[in-house]
Amino acid sequence: MKTMKKGTQVIIKHIIGETAEKVLKNLDGESLYEFTVDAYIDDSEPCKGGFFHLRQAREFIPGKKLGNDNVKFWPRLRTACHKAGTERVNVPGGNIPFHYDDEVVIPDFKVSGSHFFVVKKEKIGDLLALVPLDEAGKRRAEQVACDKAAAAAEAHRQATDPKCIARRIGQKLWSNGAACGGPEREFERITFQKGDIELSVIYPTWTTNFFPFRGVGVAKVVNEHPANGLEYLDGRTAGTLDPRKHNRIKKIDTTGRGDLRAYLMPDPALATETREGYRFLDLFDNADNDGINPALIAEADFVTLEVYDLHDNLIPWKLTYSRETGDVTCEDNRNK
Numbered sequence: 001m002k003t004m005k006k007g008t009q010v011i012i013k014h015i016i017g018e019t020a021e022k023v024l025k026n027l028d029g030e031s032l033y034e035f036t037v038d039a040y041i042d043d044s045e046p047c048k049g050g051f052f053h054l055r056q057a058r059e060f061i062p063g064k065k066l067g068n069d070n071v072k073f074w075p076r077l078r079t080a081c082h083k084a085g086t087e088r089v090n091v092p093g094g095n096i097p098f099h100y101d102d103e104v105v106i107p108d109f110k111v112s113g114s115h116f117f118v119v120k121k122e123k124i125g126d127l128l129a130l131v132p133l134d135e136a137g138k139r140r141a142e143q144v145a146c147d148k149a150a151a152a153a154e155a156h157r158q159a160t161d162p163k164c165i166a167r168r169i170g171q172k173l174w175s176n177g178a179a180c181g182g183p184e185r186e187f188e189r190i191t192f193q194k195g196d197i198e199l200s201v202i203y204p205t206w207t208t209n210f211f212p213f214r215g216v217g218v219a220k221v222v223n224e225h226p227a228n229g230l231e232y233l234d235g236r237t238a239g240t241l242d243p244r245k246h247n248r249i250k251k252i253d254t255t256g257r258g259d260l261r262a263y264l265m266p267d268p269a270l271a272t273e274t275r276e277g278y279r280f281l282d283l284f285d286n287a288d289n290d291g292i293n294p295a296l297i298a299e300a301d302f303v304t305l306e307v308y309d310l311h312d313n314l315i316p317w318k319l320t321y322s323r324e325t326g327d328v329t330c331e332d333n334r335n336k
Contacts, residue, residue, distance in 0.1 A: 011050030170284025
């Protein structure tokens with residue numbers, strides 16, 4: 001689509017759509033035409049000096065925006081247009097007719113060819129009054145009204161419910177940093193800041209498994225804490241761990257079938273609260289937000305995600321969500 005100025009002369013060799021005829025006048029009795037107004041045109045089939053086919057056109061009205069394929073399959077309104085004698089628009093080839101954003105396009109399938117009604121939105125009520133609803137139509141209208149009310153209520157809930165807002169914040173952090181922080185990422189700390197209030201929660205990631213894999217590279221580690229039930233650990237990983245941290249090793253059956261895994265809990269001094277589960281998204285989307293008031297999450301000025309390695313070193317990478325902008329920014333200084 002493009003626009004043509006009033007007075008522009010073009011050659012049209014074959015098809016001229018009926019909408020195009022309304023903005024043209026013929027100059028030579030054959031193929032030379034002149035635009036009588038500024039107009040939008042379908043320029044999909046050009047040739048030298050003009051067009052093979054000019055399937056449709058519409059007068060350009062300054063200050064009005066074109067509609068965005070505002071097509072409605074609306075049998076009752078179509079019937080009303082027939083009853084009112086509304087003029088149909090034919091577009092050779094089946095394209096949607098040009099229309100403004102204060103209009104709707106109603107396909108008319110009761111006649112052959114590509115025909116449409118182009119109806120101003122302000123006229124819809126008057127047209128529909130010509131075709132009263134039957135009982136089935138009334139039930140459908142009631143259902144549509146109920147569906148619209150439910151959709152509006154759900155939209156309001158999504159916009160205002162702290163749990164919904166918290167879920168979206170978690171999704172943004174996940175989509176922006178689910179795999180970031182490097183292979184050393186062992187702990188994840190989420191911090192909420194609202195004014196002078198700051199609360200942080202830290203999670204293990206279960207990245208490192210201290211149990212031996214198929215008996216390879218096993219080293220016996222002195223078990224200072226028998227309650228853990230650990231005697232043998234994987235020497236390739238546990239051998240690099242400060243023995244004073246053995247009390248932070250936890251054991252879990254990940255499947256309920258004896259598939260044991262040993263992982264390191266975070267240092268509790270690194271955050272206000274510590275969790276044993278690996279899924280930090282529980283803070284944003286599980287039933288009780290992992291024990292954190294969802295209002296604090298939703299109303300926080302900033303929510304940050306930071307990561308630590310196995311030796312409690314902060315990795316220079318951070319995600320920050322800003323409530324003011326609704327965006328997440330990433331600060332990555334690992335290679336600087």
